[in-house]
Every structure is written in structure tokens, then in C-alpha cells.
Amino acid sequence: MRRALGATVVALLVLSGCESAGDDDGQSPPTTTTGTSAPAETSSEGPTSEDPSSEEPTSDDATDEPTETSSGTGDATSTGDTGDIPSEPDPDRYPWVGGPVEEETRAGAEGQEITDVRTGLHEGYDRVVLDLTGEEPALGWFVSFVDEAVEDPSGLPLDVDGDAFLQVVVRGIDWTTESPERYDGDPVEGAGTEVVTEVVLGGLFEGQQQIVIGLTQETAFRVFSLPDPARIVIDVQHP
Numbered sequence: 717m718r719r720a721l722g723a724t725v726v727a728l729l730v731l732s733g734c735e736s737a738g739d740d741d742g743q744s745p746p747t748t749t750t751g752t753s754a755p756a757e758t759s760s761e762g763p764t765s766e767d768p769s770s771e772e773p774t775s776d777d778a779t780d781e782p783t784e785t786s787s788g789t790g791d792a793t794s795t796g797d798t799g800d801i802p803s804e805p806d807p808d809r810y811p812w813v814g815g816p817v818e819e820e821t822r823a824g825a826e827g828q829e830i831t832d833v834r835t836g837l838h839e840g841y842d843r844v845v846l847d848l849t850g851e852e853p854a855l856g857w858f859v860s861f862v863d864e865a866v867e868d869p870s871g872l873p874l875d876v877d878g879d880a881f882l883q884v885v886v887r888g889i890d891w892t893t894e895s896p897e898r899y900d901g902d903p904v905e906g907a908g909t910e911v912v913t914e915v916v917l918g919g920l921f922e923g924q925q926q927i928v929i930g931l932t933q934e935t936a937f938r939v940f941s942l943p944d945p946a947r948i949v950i951d952v953q954h955p
Contacts, residue, residue: 797834797835797836797845797907798834798835798836798838798843798844798845798949800845801843801845801942801947801949805938805940805949809940810938810939810940811938812936812937812938812953813936813937813938814934814935814936814937815860815861816858816859816860817857817858817859817860817937817938817939818856818857818858818859819856819857819939819941820856821854821855821856821887821888822852822853822854822855822856822888825852825854825888826850826854826890827854827888827889827890827893827923828848828849828850828853828854828855828888828889828890828946829848829849829889829890829895829897829898829899830846830847830848830886830889830898830899830925831847831848831849831897831898831899832845832846832847832899833845833846833847833899833904833915833917833927834847834904834907835904835905835906835907835909835912835915836907836908836909837906837907837908837909837910838951840953840954841911841951841952841953841954842906842909842910842911842912842951842952842954843949843950843951843952844912844915844929844949844950844951844952845947845948845949845950846884846886846927846947846948846949846950847945847946847947848945848946848947848948849897849946850945850946851943851944851945851946852943852946853941853942853943853946853947853948854888854946855886855887855888855889855941855948856886856887856888857884857885857886857887857939857948858884858885858887859882859883859884859885859937859939859950860882860883861880861881861882861883861934862881862882862883862928863881864881865881865883865916865918865928865930867918867919867926868885868918868919868921868924868926869919869921870919874916874918874928875916876903876914876916876928876930877905877913877914877930878913878914878929878930878931878932879930879931879932879933880930880931880932880933880934881928881929881930881931882928882929882931882934882937882950882952883926883927883928883929884926884927884928884929884939884950885924885925885926885927886924886925886927886948887923887924888923889920889923889924889925890923891920891921891922891923891924891925899917901917903915903916903917904916910932910954911931911932911933911935911952911953911954911955912929912930912931912952913930913931913932914929914930915927915928915929915930916928916930929950929952931952933955935952935953935954935955936952936953937950937951937952937953938950938951938953939951
């Protein structure tokens with residue numbers, strides 16, 4: 717009995733000594749791996765098409781750019797030969813009116829000529845354009861409705877098609893000199909217009925050119941000028 721107990725004590729001491737020796741030499745238990753997959757391979761050519769972040773933006777995803785428009789007003793409807801006006805005028809300076817409007821001739825400016833008269837239909841209004849010589853408009857105007865189309869300065873009746881008459885007196889023309897650029901004065905019919913029926917040039921006297929616009933009826937209008945090239949624009953609102 718004592719021999720067996722002694723043998724057990726010796727065996728325990730030997731086992732304890734082996735474990736202490738393993739701890740003293742600083743070795744840690746071996747590590748086992750949980751899988752065999754290698755690190756993901758990267759490519760120097762950048763993300764592949766399978767990566768959603770690498771897709772090129774389509775036209776639907778891209779930021780909307782302003783669409784290019786023609787040099788006209790951008791109206792949905794535009795016929796005739798007056799589609800070269802780049803934008804609408806300042807409504808505070810050139811509002812729609814029913815009565816007379818006036819613009820002074822630019823001081824010190826050289827005399828200009830009216831070289832052409834054009835008409836056209838736009839969305840909500842008809843347009844009459846007076847093309848001028850030069851790049852900057854210098855001529856003034858006085859525009860109002862008149863009861864009858866009468867030629868200045870003779871006072872004779874002026875043949876204008878229409879039931880209402882909008883008279884435009886353009887000021888500042890060098891009337892003492894014959895100019896080959898000056899419009900020949902032929903009447904201009906409305907080009908598919910709704911209100912404007914005809915445009916007729918009256919007399920040229922003391923630097924003032926009379927123009928009468930025949931209309932189907934009196935309605936609101938606005939007048940403004942534009943540069944590059946110089947033009948005077950008369951818009952007549954559709955009733």
C-alpha cells in the first residue's frame with residue numbers, strides 16, 4: 717500500500733515537471749487555421765464592371781445640362797421671319813401696354829436707316845421687326861393707336877389692310893441723304909400671323925419714318941430695341 721502511494725506521488729511530480737518545462741521555454745500552443753482561402757487578388761486595371769461603383773454614369777444619371785436652343789425666342793410656336801430674338805425683354809422696362817409708348821433718340825448717335833421689315837407668329841403674340849443699320853440701336857420712337865391710317869405729312873389716306881391701326885413713328889433717321897440701304901417701302905403682309913394683317917411705310921419727313929401696322933383689333937403691345945445687329949421690335953399680343 718505504501719509502495720503504491722509512493723509510486724503515484726513520483727508520477728505526479730514527473731508530470732508536473734514536464735508541464736513547467738514547457739511553460740518556461742516560452743512556447744505557445746500551435747495555432748490552427750480555419751480555412752485555406754488566400755487574400756483577394758487586386759488588379760492594377762481598376763475596378764471591374766461587376767463593381768457597381770465602377771459603372772460609368774449614363775445620360776439619365778448625369779446632371780442635366782441646359783439643352784441647346786436655336787437663336788429664336790424658344791416659343792413652342794414660331795413662324796415667319798422673326799425668330800432671331802434671343803430673349804424676352806425686361807417686363808419692367810418694356811411692359812405690355814394699351815396706350816402710347818415713347819423712346820428718345822440716343823444723343824450724339826449717327827443717323828440710322830431701316831433696312832428691312834419682317835413679321836412673324838409667336839406663342840401669344842405677333843411680332844414686327846425693323847432691321848437697322850449698325851450694331852447699336854440709336855433711333856427713338858413714338859407708338860400709339862390711331863383712328864385712321866393717314867400718311868404724314870400729306871394727310872392723304874394710307875391704304876392699310878386691317879380694322880385697327882398701330883402707328884409707329886421712328887425718329888432719328890438721316891432723311892436728307894439718299895441711302896442705298898434704306899428699305900424700299902413695299903408693304904409687308906403678316907406671315908401666318910393672328911393679329912397683324914399688314915405693315916405699311918408712310919412718309920419720311922424731318923428725320924421721322926411713319927409706319928402703320930394693320931391689326932384685326934386693338935390689343936396690348938410692347939416695343940423694345942436690340943443690339944448686334946440693331947433692331948426695333950414691336951410685339952402685338954393675341955386677344
